[in-house]
Amino acid sequence: MLGRVAAAAGTPVYVYDADHVRRQFQLLQAALGTIPHRIHYSVKANSNLAVLALVRHLGAGADIVSGGELARALKAGFPPVDIVFSGVGKSEAELEAALDAGVGLINLESAGELAVVRRLGQGRGTPVAVGIRVNPDVAADTPHPYTQTGRSGMKFGVPLDQVIPLARAIAAEGDVMLRSVGMHIGSQIAAPEPYAAGAARLADLVAQLREAGIVTLTSVDVGGGLAISYGCGPGIAPSAFVAAVAPLARATGLPVLIEPGRFLVGNAGCLLTRVLYRKRSGGREFVITDAGMNDLLRPSLYQARHEIVVVAGAGGGAEGAGGAELSSGPSAAPSAPPALVDVVGPNCESGDFLGLDRQLPGAVPGALLAVLSAGAYGFGMSSQYNARPRAAEVLVDGDRFAVVRRREVVEDLMRGETTTPDWTEA
Ligand SMILES: Cc1ncc(COP(=O)(O)O)c(C=O)c1O
Numbered sequence: 001m002l003g004r005v006a007a008a009a010g011t012p013v014y015v016y017d018a019d020h021v022r023r024q025f026q027l028l029q030a031a032l033g034t035i036p037h038r039i040h041y042s043v044k045a046n047s048n049l050a051v052l053a054l055v056r057h058l059g060a061g062a063d064i065v066s067g068g069e070l071a072r073a074l075k076a077g078f079p080p081v082d083i084v085f086s087g088v089g090k091s092e093a094e095l096e097a098a099l100d101a102g103v104g105l106i107n108l109e110s111a112g113e114l115a116v117v118r119r120l121g122q123g124r125g126t127p128v129a130v131g132i133r134v135n136p137d138v139a140a141d142t143p144h145p146y147t148q149t150g151r152s153g154m155k156f157g158v159p160l161d162q163v164i165p166l167a168r169a170i171a172a173e174g175d176v177m178l179r180s181v182g183m184h185i186g187s188q189i190a191a192p193e194p195y196a197a198g199a200a201r202l203a204d205l206v207a208q209l210r211e212a213g214i215v216t217l218t219s220v221d222v223g224g225g226l227a228i229s230y231g232c233g234p235g236i237a238p239s240a241f242v243a244a245v246a247p248l249a250r251a252t253g254l255p256v257l258i259e260p261g262r263f264l265v266g267n268a269g270c271l272l273t274r275v276l277y278r279k280r281s282g283g284r285e286f287v288i289t290d291a292g293m294n295d296l297l298r299p300s301l302y303q304a305r306h307e308i309v310v311v312a313g314a315g316g317g318a319e320g321a322g323g324a325e326l327s328s329g330p331s332a333a334p335s336a337p338p339a340l341v342d343v344v345g346p347n348c349e350s351g352d353f354l355g356l357d358r359q360l361p362g363a364v365p366g367a368l369l370a371v372l373s374a375g376a377y378g379f380g381m382s383s384q385y386n387a388r389p390r391a392a393e394v395l396v397d398g399d400r401f402a403v404v405r406r407r408e409v410v411e412d413l414m415r416g417e418t419t420t421p422d423w424t425e426a
Pocket residue numbers: 042044045063086087184186187188223224225226259260261262263376
């Protein structure tokens with residue numbers, strides 16, 4: 001299948017497997033069992049419209065962080081009431097668009113944001129449903145510090161000691177209504193303990209709010225962050241995650257909102273790329289591919305390890321990881337153990353790599369490689385850096401596939417630009 005996709009759509013191309021998304025969703029649903037809950041897919045993980053529509057059909061709501069994600073979620077058919085708007089820096093225009101659309105919940109992250117929502121909410125007839133994203137001061141042991149978001153001193157959420165005053169300010173207003181308290185403590189969290197610690201803090205807060213006479217909550221939000229396996233290292237067992245957050249549902253009697261992104265789509269996708277060249281320099285062996293850091297940023301940004309396999313040899317060949325008998329590259333000796341190679345992209349950056357120190361004996365010019373576990377934060381974080389059109393995206397469903405985002409062309413790179421500026425005197 002992957003060879004046929006590459007032949008039809010070219011490379012680099014992201015390929016997503018619909019069945020994998022369905023299975024992950026069902027795993028999570030099954031683990032949640034009878035606990036009242038709602039799954040809001042975190043759109044940022046993979047915001048392709050076809051993926052969004054797939055997740056919506058499974059019964060998920062959406063978790064968004066921008067006006068652009070709002071537009072995507074609406075276009076994919078999510079009912080506005082099933083959309084939760086999170087994010088530390090929502091602009092006034094984005095908040096207004098969300099209120100106009102009628103999103104179900106706006107998770108506030110500061111008193112300043114409350115002031116804007118209040119003003120925008122005036123005269124709308126019904127109070128705006130807001131939540132407070134709490135910073136529970138919980139350290140989650142994520143693989144990279146950039147993916148932690150729940151510790152004190154970080155930009156995310158409202159510090160614990162400011163939550164009750166903010167809730168009182170909300171309760172004092174007629175145009176807003178406090179409907180939720182929540183957290184999102186990071187991404188790629190493999191252990192249940194941080195969830196349990198954060199959930200306990202949220203349960204405490206709900207009790208304090210009720211003591212303060214604030215009884216308008218209709219949900220508690222435990223965010224996303226559920227880890228998957230990237231080949232080495234475990235993901236989180238859905239049952240362990242559920243065991244960690246279930247006490248919050250029991251203690252509060254409220255439904256739990258969950259915002260998984262990576263868990264649903266991460267291992268559903270791979271990035272297909274062709275080997276352009278091989279070369280040796282300073283004792284290192286390089287496999288140069290037609291995908292680079294502008295297509296998949298995670299290795300460069302987070303030093304994330306993605307497994308890379310040979311799908312087909314030069315000129316097509318049999319499919320299967322390393323399955324084809326492949327002619328050696330110029331520097332590969334047939335009888336010697338395969339050299340470790342660095343798989344690098346065409347971008348003009350030394351940090352442009354897809355994988356370092358890999359054993360890939362079949363990675364000769366023309367071979368097709370698959371960078372695995374690239375369904376989350378892959379295409380969404382890609383860019384046109386070095387004026388490289390972004391990759392195509394393909395959805396596979398059973399034995400069919402469809403291009404769900406066409407490959408960008410050079411004209412896309414220059415859309416909206418001009419060589420003859422229309423000056424405004426300032
Ligand atoms: C508020 C919020 N919810 C959910 C997520 C999804 O995280 P993950 O893809 O790790 O599940 C994120 C990711 O950054 C987030 O910021």
